[in-house]
Amino acid sequence: MAFALTEEHADLCSVAADFAGRFADTRVTREQLDSYGNGEPAPFWDDLVANGLHALHIGEEHGGQGGTVADTAIVVEEFARRLVPGPFLSTVLASAAVAAAGDCKASASGLAAFAEGARGTLVLSSAITGTSAAEGGWLLHGTANVLSLQSADLLVVGFNDGGTTRFALVDARSAGVSRRVQACTDLTRDAGILELSSVAVGSEAILENLGASRVETLQTCLLAVEAAGVSRWAVEAAAEYAKLREQFGSPIGSFQAVKHKCANLLITAELAAAAAWSAVVSLDQDEDQQKLAAGAAVQAAIAPSAEAVTEAVTIFGGIGFTWEHDAHLYWRRAMTLAALVPAMNDASASLGRVALEQDRRIDIELPDEDPAFRARIGELLDHARTLSNEHDGGRWYSRGSQRTFLAENGLAAPHWPAPYGLGATPAQQVVISQEYARRGMTQPSSVIGEWAMPTVLAYGSEAVKEQFALPTLRGELIWCQLFSEPGAGSDLAGLSTRAAKVDGGWELRGQKVWTSGAHEADWGICLARTDSEVPKHKGLSYFLIDMRTAGVDVRPLKQSTGDAEFNEVFLDSVFVPDAYLLGEPGQGWRITAMTLQNERTQISSGVSVGTEDALRSMITQGTYAGREHDALSSLGRIAAFSSAIGALNLRETLRQVNGMAPGAGSSLAKVAHARLTREAASRVLALAGPGALFAQAPGDAVTGQLSVPQVLIGGGTVEIQLNVIAERILGLPRG
Incomplete structure (x- = not known):
């Protein structure tokens, strides 16, 4: 996907692409390399x-x-994808910093000069110092390595x-x-x-x-945008x-190893863009949120870009x-790009300190929002907060419970059609999620029911x-x-359970297997x-089964953790x-595809996916x-990629709110999250050190490590998902 999320930005991206194609083709750039250096x-x-793109x-x-x-x-990312040469990035970064200074004499003169076509660059170095001059002002001293100098x-x-970072607009020809x-x-x-000498x-x-924090965020975000463009070129x-x-008579894209390389590249590129x-987005948020976002951009966009090209x-x-x-x-x-940001290990630790206290959050701005709808949702949730969630024994909530109230008012699954939901549009779902979050409430979940219903x-x-x-x-x-069955996991169409009329x-x-929660399920x-006479995908049907029916035998599978969830x-x-055959006989595969697509998208103002909780606990x-x-x-690294995955979602x-075609984000995020869970568990185990000798290890390190396979395998193995990404999203040929 391109960086754009709105039709207007998609149009702007097209303008940038057209300009690059006409004026900065890579063949022409190659002929002029000496002049750029x-x-x-x-x-x-x-x-x-003349086009105003600067x-x-x-x-x-x-x-x-x-x-x-x-x-x-938008332009930075597209120019990077097309390797537009020259000082465009440095210039827009410098002018963006000047614009962030607000209304002052230096800002007004600088912005006017940049608008007229002046080229510029940003100099951020702890080695540059200023001393007070006798006649007023400052004398600058120091050296720095500078791009587009x-x-x-x-x-x-x-x-x-004297411990305060100031910024000055300096003519490059000054004495x-x-x-x-x-x-x-x-x-x-x-x-x-x-070199600056007095x-x-x-x-x-x-x-x-x-402020320095604002400028550092500006620099990081535009460097990250350019890195995203480089990574997009790599995968494309x-x-x-x-x-x-x-090779060997077939396109190399039909080989599974190459498919996985390309799919992984796409995941890298999309996480970088996110x-x-x-x-x-963080430029409109507070300083801590900017630090979280900038730190994540270094880890998930800038650092991986060179490896993506490799x-x-x-x-x-x-x-x-x-x-x-x-x-x-x-x-x-x-x-x-990587040379212009702090050393990775130091940057990770710095991000970890901020992430220890809070998650990355974004308040989504909605086009054409209906204030009356938000007010109505707020009133319903305010009333829900006054209700308890006591049970009438077992799993049954009391008729006047919060859970029942939310369900009967369409707020347990607002995207479902009335009368069970509100038929909420993507934009309305965002509003509802925001109103839940503002009250510290969690939207009820029926887990598998959210796929089935x-x-x-x-x-x-x-x-x-x-x-x-x-x-x-x-x-x-x-x-x-x-x-799933013993002989039909990722190859679901190969199942052997029979249904006779x-x-x-x-x-x-x-026989079914790996069935989560079957021991407590009603249906x-x-x-x-x-x-059995038609191709395997066409001979399947979809049923609803009462789990207490005669002949249903549920046997727990004890996992490596000692639990028996499967x-x-x-x-x-x-x-x-x-009555419990859904659709017609033989429609099961098509209906199942709908079920697998109905795993509810987590629409919220937060962009953390929660993989760093054990690390936070250990540090605290x-x-x-x-x-x-x-x-x-x-913690910094895991929080960075957690944030990137959340931003991808x-x-x-x-995209849905803005009426654009869905992208590939949810498919890619699933693989990325599985891998991040694996890495987080490994880091927790390593940090536990000798404590991992005991079952009750710090950070629940042993249980966390033993639980990783269910994330890597559940819902289809990572490897199968990489094949799907390569073939269905990138269009690589089947093997």
Whole structure:
């Protein structure tokens, strides 16, 4: 997917792509590499300025387009994908920092100059200091390695003034400014060593009200956006090559190893885009949220970009390692982005300190929101808060309970159609989620019922709908899913459970396995074969089974953790009335596909997926075997990718809210989350140290590690999901 989430941004992306195609084709760029390294003006710069793409975030009163940094980010990402050369990134970063200073003399003059076409760069270095000058102002001293230094007309310089970081707008030709040319790793840009020797800066050049944290977030978010563009090129180029390149008589994209490489690249690219987008969004949030978002962007977007190109090169093979191939140009650019952020281990620990106290959150802005709808939801939830959730024994909630009230007012599953839900649109679901969150309330879950009921509502009779819908929402009925079998896991269509037609219904025989919660379920959704004479996908039918029917034998499966959440279920001549066959015989595969798609998307204002809780607990309790820095660094990394996965899901929600076609985010997030859970469990176990000798290890490390397989295997193994991503999303050929 591209970075854009709205039709307007999609149009802007097209404009940027068109400009890059006309003025900055990589073949032309290759012919001009020497000039870029010397800082000579890009031949298309005047055209860029004429199109206003450099000034989208600059106010109209200063000659800009009056847009936002988010608008500029669209262009940055597309330009990175197309390897547009020159100082565009450095210039928009410098001007965005100036714009963030607000209304001051230096800001007004600087923005006007940038809007007219001045090139610039941002200088962030602890080695730059300022001392008070006798006649007022400051004298700047120090050195820094700076990207696009040679081509810059204006420098936005951060300097240390007695422990306070100030920012000044400095003419690159000022007395005392020395720029030593250095060959840049990125051959499409220049770089150099800036030396400041008693450079005089008056108070009129100071960018007032501009804090270091804000500038650091700006730099990180635009670097991350560019990294996302590089990663997008890597997956697109690699996948396209894999479709065309043949070995052993077949396209290499049909080989499973290559499929997995390409699918993993896509996951990397989409997490990078999500983390970068989250960082851009954070510019309108508080400082702690900016730190969380920027830290995640470093970990999930900037750091992986060079490795993404490396992985693409392994798909290209020897040709990708040649000078003539574009891969090394993108590779070099990714390396320079990583060079502009703090050392990774230090950055992880710093993020961990912030993540220890809070999660990353985003308040989604909704187009054309109906205030009356929000007010009505708020009133209902306020009333719900006054109700208890006491049971009438067992699992039954009292008739006046909070759970019952929410269910009967459509707020347990608001996306379901009336009268069981509200038929809520994606935008309305976001409003409802926000109102739950503002009150510290959690939307009720019926777990498997959330997958089963939309299918029942689509294919069941009116009597069946009434029998199951509200009782499920009220928590009176528990469901299980009878799909997997000993010989049919990921290959679900290969199942062998049989359903034979009998008078008034069907008789089922077979065995199911890995059935979560079957030991306490009231009803199960079951897939069985009703026709053995047709292709395996076409002979399946979909049934609802009363788990207390004669012939249903549930046998717990004790897991490696010692718990027994899974079960074997034996069906021995189990009678299912005709009313509980959903759809027609033979429609089971199509109906099952709907069930598997109905795992409810978590629509919320939060973007943490909760994989870091054990690490937080260990740090808070000091049970990390004396390695505080390692513990904080581990928390920072896990929180970063947790945030990126949550942002990926949130972007999918916004696509729906904005009326755009759904992307691939939910499929990719599932694999990413499984892997992150595995890594988090491993880090907790390592931090437990000698404590892991005992079953009750710190952070529940032993149980956490033993529980990982159910995440990696449940719902289809990661490897099968990678095949699906490669074939259905990237379009790679089947093997």
